[in-house]
Amino acid sequence: MVLALSATLIVVVALIWEVGWPGVSEWLDRRRAGRERIPAPDYDPGREQRAENRARQLLRSCVSEEEWEMYRDLGFIRVWGGLPQGADDRPAADGASYAYLVYPHRPLLAYLPQTRELLGEYCVDFPDETRPYGSDRLPDSDDVLARWMALTADERRLLASSNLHVAGRQVDPRRATRDLWRLEEWERRRMRRPGGESPAADTLPAR
Amino acid sequence: MKPGHGEVLLAEGDVEVAEDEELLVAEFRRQIDAGMWAAVPIGSGAARREAVMVSSFEQVPRDAERVIFFPRAAGGS
Numbered sequence: 001m002v003l004a005l006s007a008t009l010i011v012v013v014a015l016i017w018e019v020g021w022p023g024v025s026e027w028l029d030r031r032r033a034g035r036e037r038i039p040a041p042d043y044d045p046g047r048e049q050r051a052e053n054r055a056r057q058l059l060r061s062c063v064s065e066e067e068w069e070m071y072r073d074l075g076f077i078r079v080w081g082g083l084p085q086g087a088d089d090r091p092a093a094d095g096a097s098y099a100y101l102v103y104p105h106r107p108l109l110a111y112l113p114q115t116r117e118l119l120g121e122y123c124v125d126f127p128d129e130t131r132p133y134g135s136d137r138l139p140d141s142d143d144v145l146a147r148w149m150a151l152t153a154d155e156r157r158l159l160a161s162s163n164l165h166v167a168g169r170q171v172d173p174r175r176a177t178r179d180l181w182r183l184e185e186w187e188r189r190r191m192r193r194p195g196g197e198s199p200a201a202d203t204l205p206a207r
Numbered sequence: 208m209k210p211g212h213g214e215v216l217l218a219e220g221d222v223e224v225a226e227d228e229e230l231l232v233a234e235f236r237r238q239i240d241a242g243m244w245a246a247v248p249i250g251s252g253a254a255r256r257e258a259v260m261v262s263s264f265e266q267v268p269r270d271a272e273r274v275i276f277f278p279r280a281a282g283g284s
Binding site (some may be wrong): 051107126128152153 | 210214242244246254255256259260275277279281282284
């Protein structure tokens with residue numbers, strides 16, 4: 001009887017040791033190093049979705065109807081460039097305008113609409129260093145709105161804040177070319193639509 | 208605009224009412240001092256729209272419906 005109890009006790013102690021030792025060891029290590037665990041807010045997909053919904057409503061209330069539909073259907077907004085010398089400081093050809101594709105959390109992609117030539121990527125972020133929920137990333141639609149506001153209000157200042165890279169560094173040129181084709185098709189369809197009214201209700205932007 | 212939250216109403220009021228204006232100015236300064244950029248969306252309807260960046264309350268058009276604060280731009284990788 002005593003032997004059986006002793007054997008059971010040894011097994012129980014061994015199991016507790018096996019399960020508990022890693023945690024105790026980590027706690028001892030932290031204590032020795034004088035560090036404390038920094039509580040990280042849990043990722044809450046519901047909260048992020050609600051934030052994105054609010055951001056979409058705000059974006060919709062700020063940009064034009066065409067831009068909103070473009071974002072909803074294609075997942076990006078085209079913003080026409082306004083600098084006389086062009087986005088890449090090359091003298092603009094006769095009447096040749098340039099534009100940007102504005103994706104959430106991706107570089108601004110400058111291109112020539114007439115030739116679909118990709119000019120470059122302007123890498124810029126809008127990090128919120130207060131990190132209210134552990135992340136400095138704005139919701140996707142807020143990020144697009146920040147880019148849109150900064151571009152339409154003061155393009156030169158935004159470009160000065162960004163890092164310029166050759167096209168293809170972050171945005172796959174094949175994807176960019178495909179998106180430009182999608183944009184052209186989308187505009188054709190929209191032009192054919194009587195009145196140009198919105199075809200769909202409030203839906204998530206395309207990816 | 209805030210990560211994990213989206214739009215946050217900071218203050219609202221009528222600029223024609225002195226008390227409201229004081230409140231709006233104080234909040235505007237607080238946001239600018241915190242390093243935020245401020246923009247006022249302009250235009251309405253189906254027409255082309257754009258935004259105006261403002262760095263002081265005096266630059267905000269008197270008929271502006273709202274001022275949107277967002278983190279300032281930083282060069283990404």
